[in-house]
Amino acid sequence: MYKFAFLLALSIGLALAKHEEYNGSVVYQVKVANMEQAQQVYALENKLGLDMWSYAAPSRPGLVLVPGPMRQRFQTEVAALGAQFEIQIGNVKEAIELEEKMLAAAASRNSSRSGRLTLDKIYRYAEINDYLDELAEKYETVTVVSAGKSFEGRDIKYLKISTTNFEDLSKPVVMVQSMLHAREWVTLPVTLYAIEKLVVDITDKDLVDKIDWIIVPIANPDGYEFSHTNTRFWRKNRSTGHLIGNLCQGVDLNRNFDFNFGSISSNSPCSETFHGPGPFSEPESLAIRNIVLGNMNRIELFLDIHSFGSLILYGYGSGDLPANALTLNVVGVRMAQAIDAVKWESKPNYRVGNVAMILYRVSGSAPDYVQAIGIPLSFTYELPAYRNQNNSLNGFLVDPDFIEQAGVETWEGIKNGAQWVLQNTRRK
Numbered sequence: 001m002y003k004f005a006f007l008l009a010l011s012i013g014l015a016l017a018k019h020e021e022y023n024g025s026v027v028y029q030v031k032v033a034n035m036e037q038a039q040q041v042y043a044l045e046n047k048l049g050l051d052m053w054s055y056a057a058p059s060r061p062g063l064v065l066v067p068g069p070m071r072q073r074f075q076t077e078v079a080a081l082g083a084q085f086e087i088q089i090g091n092v093k094e095a096i097e098l099e100e101k102m103l104a105a106a107a108s109r110n111s112s113r114s115g116r117l118t119l120d121k122i123y124r125y126a127e128i129n130d131y132l133d134e135l136a137e138k139y140e141t142v143t144v145v146s147a148g149k150s151f152e153g154r155d156i157k158y159l160k161i162s163t164t165n166f167e168d169l170s171k172p173v174v175m176v177q178s179m180l181h182a183r184e185w186v187t188l189p190v191t192l193y194a195i196e197k198l199v200v201d202i203t204d205k206d207l208v209d210k211i212d213w214i215i216v217p218i219a220n221p222d223g224y225e226f227s228h229t230n231t232r233f234w235r236k237n238r239s240t241g242h243l244i245g246n247l248c249q250g251v252d253l254n255r256n257f258d259f260n261f262g263s264i265s266s267n268s269p270c271s272e273t274f275h276g277p278g279p280f281s282e283p284e285s286l287a288i289r290n291i292v293l294g295n296m297n298r299i300e301l302f303l304d305i306h307s308f309g310s311l312i313l314y315g316y317g318s319g320d321l322p323a324n325a326l327t328l329n330v331v332g333v334r335m336a337q338a339i340d341a342v343k344w345e346s347k348p349n350y351r352v353g354n355v356a357m358i359l360y361r362v363s364g365s366a367p368d369y370v371q372a373i374g375i376p377l378s379f380t381y382e383l384p385a386y387r388n389q390n391n392s393l394n395g396f397l398v399d400p401d402f403i404e405q406a407g408v409e410t411w412e413g414i415k416n417g418a419q420w421v422l423q424n425t426r427r428k
Contacts, residue, residue, distance in 0.1 A: 019096045019232065024068025027089035027395065030078060032056045040081045042360075046271055048074055051233060053395045054309060054385075055360045056083070063088060063395055065233065089394055096232045099397045106400035117192060119404040122185050124228060125154065125221050128192075132157050132217070139199050141208070147216070147287035151239045154221040156287045161198050161213040168212075172300040172425045174418050177216035177288065180253050180366060182223030183233045184307040186383055186398050186406050191217040191305065193407025194414055207418050212298070214291060220253055220284050233396060235272050237284050242269035242277070251276035254304075255362070256285040257369035260318055264363035275364050285366070292370055300421045302370045302378040303414060307396060309382035310348050312336050312413070313355040315371045317362030321354060322371055329353070331377055331420050335413035343409045347384045350413075355380065377417070383410060 032038045038056050041064075045052050048070045056062030066074045078085050089095050107121045117123060117131055136144040141163055146155040158177075160166055176194055178187040195215055202208055218224050222238040236250030248270035255265040258279035265275040280286045292299065312335055314328040315321075322328065329352060336350035343349075351358055355365075359382075362368075371378035383406055385395055 018230075019093050021231065022093040022096060022233075024071075025092040026066050026068075026071055026087055027053065027092060028064045028066060028074070028078075028085045029061045029088045030056045030064055031061045031084040032058060033082065034058055037081055037083050038062075041078065041083055044074065044077055046266065046268060048077070049270070050074065051235075051272055065092065095394070095397055099232075099399075102400055103398065106403075117196075119189055119193060119196075119407055120400045121403065122188065122398060123192075125218055125225050128188070128217055129155065129157055131192075132159055135159070135195070135199055142199055147291050148283055150220070150222045150284055151237055151282065152222040154225075156216070156219065156221060156284060158214060158216040158291065159195060161195070161208070161215065163209050164212070166212050169298065171210060171212050171298070172421050173212045173214060173295050173298040174301045174303075174414075174421060175214040175216075175292070175295070175299050176303045176305065176414060177219050177366075178305040179217065179221075179224050180219040180284075180288075180304065181235050181306060182220050182227040182237075183235055183396050184383075185227070185396070186307050186403065187305040188217060189403045189407040190381075190383070190410045190414075191215050193404075193411050196407075197411055197415075204415060206422060207415065210422055211418055214295065214299075216288070216291070219288060222284075223250065236274065237282055239276075239282055242274070248274075250274070251282050253282055253285045254306075254366055255364040256280065256282050257289070257364050257366050259365070259369040259372045260316070260363035262363065264317060264361045279364065288366060289369070292373070292375070296373060296375060299370075299375050300377060300425050301417050302367065302375050303381060303417065304365075304367050304379070305381045305383070305410070307383045308385035309359070310350050310384045311359060311380070311382035312350055312352045313359060313367070313380040313382065314353075315355065315365075315368045315378065317355050317365055317368050319354065319356035319361060324376065325354070328377065328379070331417060332379060334420060335379075335417045338412040338416035339409050342412050343384070344405060377421070379417075381410065381413065 041056055051065035053063040132144045135142045143160040146157050178191040220237050227234040236252050240246045240249050252273045255275035261279040262275050266273045312332045332352040336352045340349045367378040367380050
């Protein structure tokens, strides 16, 4: 209700300068003593129109983006619950502007380089598409494919990487996707780095010769572009028609897949976790489904890259476990240990487990759907949150210093999972 009113006020006001909508907004850290408090804090998301960056639990604090008009109300409500809170980012608008300046400086330093993407900047949609096309022209192992059009008509491009042009049906397939959630910019370098290691700078030849790869760098192109041009922390896609006047646009694509659809997500178009009018109502989730179904007899490992939390998660979001949960846990731990071996010491070790048990309950997610239709290994990666020394950048905000490291360390996990597939595949 409050979020609807807030967006209505924005829609009838004067056009805002870039990032002005975050003027007065604050990110709070919230600590809860028990799961009852955690659920009560979670309920404030829709009640006050908040944006839960990460969910509080007794074992870990949560981060909440609170619009300026809701700050006092939020503090009053949280205090009444007995939960603790403190400010983590006192001026969100300034933090975004700092991120923008740092990324622009990194891009300027490398503007004279050519021939390959550098791994210390965040690239836009058009730049990524050009890069994918260039790779397909230059390397015979690479085919660029459009899985379809986004709501606003952008191609959802992905790469097929294969030494046998995907014609050797005995080879397993590993599929990796990123940017299903628009604001999670740091996940894009992960898929770009994976492409680099599989195409340009091959260091593990078996992974290229014996596995076919599908990599989707930008699964939500409309939302991703909107997060650059308008609303930095936009999460959903950009579909319309969900509310009169289109005041609340977009669907959470990771709640739009056809497994337990709508059971543990929001039916409010203004919610960040709005599941949409029906399963696969969105062209972006439908495109991902079609890629999976077109290769489901060969896909052995599916990885959905997200941010943030230093987690490797498996299904199901309801708390029920797949029949092969033990194997999922073993593979997840292996991947996590591979990442932990090369991560920055300042970052926490990865935690591994069922998504509902160590993070939150969820329905309609891409990894749950993929697991449910018979793909043996389906995981969500939640990358570490970047937090610089003075805490001016936190959560989804990206420092150029961490971009390459995100790719390097996450590749170790992806590589380890792929190696497990080679050693244990059903196609062996």
